[in-house]
Amino acid sequence: MRAMARLVAATAVLAGALWSGAPAQAGRRQAAAGDCFQLAEGAEIYGPTDVNAQTGNGGLSVGLNEAGTISVFKWPSPSYYDQVKYHTTSRSEPGMGAAANAGAFLGLVVTTANGAAVTWLRGWEHEQHQPGGLTDEVVTEYRDDGLGLTVTVRDVVAHPEDVLARHVEVSADEGSGVEQADLIAYENFSLVTSKIEAVPIQDWCLEEENADSAAFDEDADAIVHTKEGTDASTGQATSAAVAMGFGADSNGHQVGWDSEFIDANESPDPQSADPLQDLADDGALTGNGEFTGETSAALAVPLDLAGGSATETLYFASAAGGADALVLLEEARQTGFESLLDAKNGWLDDLLAGAPMPATDEEEVLALAERALVTLVTDIDRDTNAVVASIATQSPYGEDWPRDGAFFDYTLDTIGLHDIVAEREQFYAEAQSTPDDPLPGVPAGHWAMNYYADGVVGGPIAWEIDQTGYVLWNFWEHYRASGDAEQLESVYPTVRLAADALAACIDEATGLQCVAHEDDNPQQTQSIVGAATTWMGLDAAASAAEVLGEDDDARRWADRRDELGAAIDEHLYEGGSYGGGSAPLIWPVCYEPGDPARMESHLEAAWEGTEPTFSAPSVDAPDRGQYEAKALLALAKYWKDDEARMEEVREGLRWLAGEHAQPGTHVMGEAWAVADGEVISVVSMPHAWEQVLFYLASLEAWPPDEVADADAGCDGVLGAIRYSGEPGVDAVDQDDSEEDRGGASGSATIIAILLLAAATAALLWVASRAVKHRVGRR
Numbered sequence: 150m151r152a153m154a155r156l157v158a159a160t161a162v163l164a165g166a167l168w169s170g171a172p173a174q175a176g177r178r179q180a181a182a183g184d185c186f187q188l189a190e191g192a193e194i195y196g197p198t199d200v201n202a203q204t205g206n207g208g209l210s211v212g213l214n215e216a217g218t219i220s221v222f223k224w225p226s227p228s229y230y231d232q233v234k235y236h237t238t239s240r241s242e243p244g245m246g247a248a249a250n251a252g253a254f255l256g257l258v259v260t261t262a263n264g265a266a267v268t269w270l271r272g273w274e275h276e277q278h279q280p281g282g283l284t285d286e287v288v289t290e291y292r293d294d295g296l297g298l299t300v301t302v303r304d305v306v307a308h309p310e311d312v313l314a315r316h317v318e319v320s321a322d323e324g325s326g327v328e329q330a331d332l333i334a335y336e337n338f339s340l341v342t343s344k345i346e347a348v349p350i351q352d353w354c355l356e357e358e359n360a361d362s363a364a365f366d367e368d369a370d371a372i373v374h375t376k377e378g379t380d381a382s383t384g385q386a387t388s389a390a391v392a393m394g395f396g397a398d399s400n401g402h403q404v405g406w407d408s409e410f411i412d413a414n415e416s417p418d419p420q421s422a423d424p425l426q427d428l429a430d431d432g433a434l435t436g437n438g439e440f441t442g443e444t445s446a447a448l449a450v451p452l453d454l455a456g457g458s459a460t461e462t463l464y465f466a467s468a469a470g471g472a473d474a475l476v477l478l479e480e481a482r483q484t485g486f487e488s489l490l491d492a493k494n495g496w497l498d499d500l501l502a503g504a505p506m507p508a509t510d511e512e513e514v515l516a517l518a519e520r521a522l523v524t525l526v527t528d529i530d531r532d533t534n535a536v537v538a539s540i541a542t543q544s545p546y547g548e549d550w551p552r553d554g555a556f557f558d559y560t561l562d563t564i565g566l567h568d569i570v571a572e573r574e575q576f577y578a579e580a581q582s583t584p585d586d587p588l589p590g591v592p593a594g595h596w597a598m599n600y601y602a603d604g605v606v607g608g609p610i611a612w613e614i615d616q617t618g619y620v621l622w623n624f625w626e627h628y629r630a631s632g633d634a635e636q637l638e639s640v641y642p643t644v645r646l647a648a649d650a651l652a653a654c655i656d657e658a659t660g661l662q663c664v665a666h667e668d669d670n671p672q673q674t675q676s677i678v679g680a681a682t683t684w685m686g687l688d689a690a691a692s693a694a695e696v697l698g699e700d701d702d703a704r705r706w707a708d709r710r711d712e713l714g715a716a717i718d719e720h721l722y723e724g725g726s727y728g729g730g731s732a733p734l735i736w737p738v739c740y741e742p743g744d745p746a747r748m749e750s751h752l753e754a755a756w757e758g759t760e761p762t763f764s765a766p767s768v769d770a771p772d773r774g775q776y777e778a779k780a781l782l783a784l785a786k787y788w789k790d791d792e793a794r795m796e797e798v799r800e801g802l803r804w805l806a807g808e809h810a811q812p813g814t815h816v817m818g819e820a821w822a823v824a825d826g827e828v829i830s831v832v833s834m835p836h837a838w839e840q841v842l843f844y845l846a847s848l849e850a851w852p853p854d855e856v857a858d859a860d861a862g863c864d865g866v867l868g869a870i871r872y873s874g875e876p877g878v879d880a881v882d883q884d885d886s887e888e889d890r891g892g893a894s895g896s897a898t899i900i901a902i903l904l905l906a907a908a909t910a911a912l913l914w915v916a917s918r919a920v921k922h923r924v925g926r927r
Contacts, residue, residue, distance in 0.1 A: 185354035187238055192773065192820050192832050195544040196237040197245045200834045202279055202287040202814040203524060203540060204304055206493070207531035209311040209467050210540040215811075216271040217289035217302055219253040222338070224311060224389065224467040226530045227537045228547045228602035230341035231352040232374075232391055232467070234359070234407070237543055240824065248409040250425045250445060253336035255317065255463070258432045258449065259296060260329040265432040267333070268293065270300055278813035281516060283497045285523050286490060287814070297325030307489040308496040309531075312477055315463040316486040321454050330454055331400065334393060334463050335424055335447045337407060338363070342378035342387040344601060347609050351381075353542035356443075357410065363446050364439035365402045366471075370394055371478055372404060372446045375471045382605045389467070392474035393448060396462040396482050401434035401449035403427050410443035462486045500526050504564035505870050507851035513806040516815040518847050521840035522564065524816070525557060528837050530602035534572040537602070539819075539833035546819075546833040548599035548607035551577055551616040552668070553838040555623035559737075560841050562630035563848075563871050570627050571636050577620055578643040580604055582612070594650025596620065598669065614654065614665035614679045617647050618686030622737060625689035628696070630871045638697055645702060648690035651683050652709040660716030677721050677728030684713050685738040718743050730754030732776075735783035739863035752787055755780045756797070763804040766823045775820035775832075778805060778842035785849035786865035799850050805843055817843070 187196050199220045200212035205227060212221030222233035233253055238246030256269040273291040280286055284305075291300040303316040315334075321327055340361035341352040351358065361376040371394030380387045408423035420437045424447035427435050434449055452459040462485070466477035481489065501522050507514060528537050536557045539546035554577070558570045580600050582591035590611030591597050598608035598616075624644055628637040654663040656675065667678040687710035694703035721727050722742070727734050732755050734740045735748075742748055759780040764770040781801045788794035808828040809821045816835035821828050845867060852859060852866040859869035 184236075185350055190239060192775075192822065193240070193544070197240045198541045198543055198818060198832060198834050199235070199237050199245050199247065200541050200816075201277055201811055202304075202816065203527070203835050204285040204287055204306040204313070205527040205540065206306050206308040206311070206496075207527060207529050208309075209306050209313065210527070211304070211306055211313050212540055213277070213287055213289070213304060214252075215277050216275055217254065217277065217287075217291075217304075218251075218271055219313075219336075220247075220251075221540055221542060222253070222313075222391075222465070222467075223540055223547065224391075225469075226532070226547075226602045227528050227540050228530060228535060228549070228607075229344050229352060230389065231542045231547075232338055232340050232389060234337045234339035234356055235542075236353060236356065250335070250337050250407065250409060250423060253334070253338070253465075255300075255302065255315070256333040256335065256428075257298075257300075257319070257452075258331040258333060258428070259298075259327050261296075261326050262328075267428045267432050268296070269335075270302070273300070276813065279520070279815065281512075281519070283501045283519055283523055284494050285497070285527060286494075296327055297322035298327060298330075303486070303490075305486075305490050305493055307481065308493045310477055310481065310489070311467040312481045312489065313465040314481060314486045314489050315465075316460065317463065318458060318460045319452055319454065320458040323457070327454065330452045330459075331449045332395075332452055332461050332463075333428065333447055333449050334395070335445070336372075336393060336465075337445045338374045338391050339407075339443065340374050340376035340389045340391065342376055342389055343381045344605070346382040347606050349545040349548065349601075349607055353545065360442045361444055362439070362441040363404050363444040365404055365446075366392075366475065369475045369478065370399055371475060372402060372448060373471045373474060374444065374446075382601070383603065388469045390469065390471045390474040392464075392466045392468075392471065392478045393446070394464055394478050394482070395448060395450040396464070396485075397450055399448050399450050402436060402438070402447065403434040404437050404440050404444065404446045406440060407443035407445045497523060497526070500566065501564065505848060505853050507847040508853050508857070509847075509851040511803070511806075513810070513815070514802065514847055514851070517806040517810050517817070517840065518844045520810075520815040520835070521837075521844035522560075524835045524837050524840055525560060526566075529569065533576055533602050533604070534569055535576055535600065535602035535604075536573070536837065538599075538838060539836050541833040544819075544833045546836070548601055549576075550599040551580075551596045551623075552613070552619045555619040555626075555737075556838060556841055556845075558623050559626055560845060562627055563845070563867060567627070567631040567633065570631070571633065574624060574627060574636065574640050576604070577623075578640050581643055581646065583646060588612075592650060594646040594648075598666075608669075610666050610669060610671055612665070613667060613669065614651070614662060615667050615682035617651055618679075618682030618684075618689075621647055621651075621686035621689040621693075622682075625693050626737075628693065634696065637693055641693065641697060641699070644690050644693055645699075648687060648694075648702070648706050651686050651690075652706055654683070655709075659720050660712055661720060662713065677717070677731045677734060680713065680717050680721055681727070681731060681734045681738045681740055684710055684717065684740060687713070714740075715743075718747075722747060724754075725750040726754035727751055730756075730758045730780075732759075732779040732783045736786055736863060736865075752784060756784060759801065760797070763801050765804075765808070765821075766826055766828055770823075772823040773820060776839065776842070777801060777809075778839065778846050781805075782842055782846035782849060785846055786863060786867075787861055789849070789859070789861035789865060795850065798846075802843065802846055802850055816840070 199214045201215040202213045210223040210227040214220045220235045235251045270291045273293045275291045277289045287304040289302045299320045301318045339359040341359045344351050363374045371392045373392045375390045377388040403424040405421040421440050464481045466474045468474040535549040537547045561570050582588040584593050595612040595617050597606045598610040601607045662683040664673045664675045687706045691703045691706040762774045785798045810817050817839045818830035818834040819832040819836040849866045856869035859866045
């Protein structure tokens with residue numbers, strides 16, 4: 150099972166060292182060394198993920214919590230930088246421990262017979278959902294019975310414009326008692342222009358480093374944040390700006406300090422109060438026009454409720470500079486919310502309308518399948534086509550793992566987006582460690598743990614052998630689906646270097662692969678995880694070599710594959726399974742033991758390790774888990790002709806859609822847990838890989854009519870969708886070739902420490918701001 154925390158928790162040591170070396174500034178809150186890491190929070194070691202819905206366009210990515218607060222605002226990429234200040238600590242604390250002024254949120258100043266008062270929508274009764282279909286619009290509905298008011302907020306990030314539009318409708322009951330109302334938009338932006346190589350904490354944990362300038366632009370009737378800097382990971386100059394404004398003329402503003410970081414008694418200007426405090430005093434905004442440092446700001450606009458309801462739209466526009474952000478803001482105002490939404494939905498429809506969907510009318514299954522695809526395509530960086538595991542910063546998963554990426558590309562090919570996959574292959578080719586352009590600590594032919602979208606190394610583990618196998622499988626599967634021999638030939642130097650690296654990685658005593666990092670484990674191990682994926686990578690590389698006429702390569706890699714298969718059967722089969730029922734061994738590895746009965750036993754072990762999840766929450770069920778869809782997907786392929794077993798698989802998928810996925814928005818985290826007697830999703834929602842695995846499994850479990858008769862086995866329904874009628878190697882040819890493959894015949898815990906040498910090296914690197922590599926990489 151994959152480690153629940155994918156980055157090394159003791160980067161806390163590094164974070165503490167980084168901050169302890171910074172000079173203290175008057176009025177600033179100082180970060181403690183452990184602020185980034187919550188060791189008592191189990192899987193949520195970086196603090197709980199407070200994201201219940203996502204909307205984005207590959208440049209601007211916004212996460213909203215279930216109360217409609219903006220908790221993530223990433224620009225210019227889904228990978229970096231998070232421009233809003235929001236930091237949680239524990240699910241047991243109010244607001245998950247986030248500061249009262251964290252994020253960006255909406256409220257009202259209402260006037261009744263008792264006078265004027267501020268009320269924040271996040272404190273009302275509320276419910277959030279995303280409409281069905283291929284859209285990422287987010288709808289949050291609020292109700293306050295005492296005021297007799299209902300508020301509906303509709304959020305969407307436009308495309309291609311980097312604009313978040315928040316459409317607000319306020320409805321008053323007859324006899325509500327509200328005589329007048331102003332809509333208030335509060336924001337706590339903290340602009341970021343830098344990231345740290347191999348330690349992704351700059352934009353969410355080191356907030357003290359992320360000061361900016363904010364000002365009210367009277368001509369534009371907008372508040373504009375700006376910042377210029379240098380990205381420490383590349384040495385390149387960077388800048389960012391966010392402009393906030395209503396569609397109608399505002400009637401109040403306040404730009405001030407962030408009360409969580411600056412003591413009001415030490416402020417040089419008492420008029421520069423945090424708007425949250427300013428409003429609390431008398432329900433009015435003082436009107437301060439600018440502040441530099443740890444900033445916060447608010448705008449107000451009057452609502453006319455004479456007819457019983459009123460609407461207004463709030464816009465956030467992101468660009469490299471303040472002038473450009475204001476241009477985007479004005480264009481959005483002129484376009485209007487509904488037109489922005491229609492254009493966005495049209496873009497998603499163009500990408501996804503032809504995607505195969507599970508042949509079922511079960512609403513939760515379809516909703517999660519649709520959410521998986523929408524999340525996937527909006528997580529693609531518009532410049533490099535890198536795909537992040539999640540836009541969430543807690544846990545910090547805004548990186549592209551080649552392992553996850555192989556499944557993303559498999560899905561993109563399945564829905565016909567071959568051109569995007571070809572571009573992504575180039576991203577991986579350029580990210581590979583090579584003799585001419587080595588990555589520190591990464592042997593030639595392999596890849597780093599993960600990458601920011603610009604190609605800078607993102608995670609602290611140097612390299613992982615299973616990822617190399619997945620990349621080779623990825624490249625071969627793209628050829629099978631697309632038939633693009635020219636593309637395969639273009640990446641063949643990458644294939645050769647990677648396959649030779651795997652072939653040379655031998656434990657001479659056993660014939661297994663060498664000891665290496667496996668699946669985000671900071672300790673080097675030698676298990677079925679690395680063995681199976683090495684076997685798969687060599688098999689894929691040999692197939693690619695054969696297609697391209699590279700016969701010597703094909704023979705060399707096939708020979709090592711067969712040798713490894715024999716070692717796997719001899720050393721890694723125990724107690725009726727390989728590795729306790731490893732799901733990837735079934736698919737995508739499609740391993741073939743020398744004794745076929747072993748695979749039957751292994752299938753049962755995979756089911757037995759997964760099935761208890763589906764009775765949660767109950768006293769006999771586990772209280773946490775993750776990646777059940779890996780097993781369900783693999784089992785659905787091999788149990789296709791056994792209706793009773795297939796129904797068990799479907800029940801498991803129904804549990805994922807109905808229990809693990811968040812109600813209303815249908816997003817999944819990397820894991821689930823039981824809290825207060827209910828199953829909740831945890832860790833980096835929406836988690837693109839978990840959701841993609843569900844989508845693929847749902848196609849196997851509820852096959853579209855045109856492929857319902859697909860054969861059971863490795864290719865299964867997905868193979869029938871991907872390879873039928875394409876010019877590449879078809880499923881029949883692939884199955885026939887399996888006779889020549891060689892079986893014997895022919896972590897799972899939270900990562901808690903960082904290697905001292907790696908931490909020291911990273912600290913020295915950051916301190917010196919030296920650019921040692923990656924400049925010029927994508």
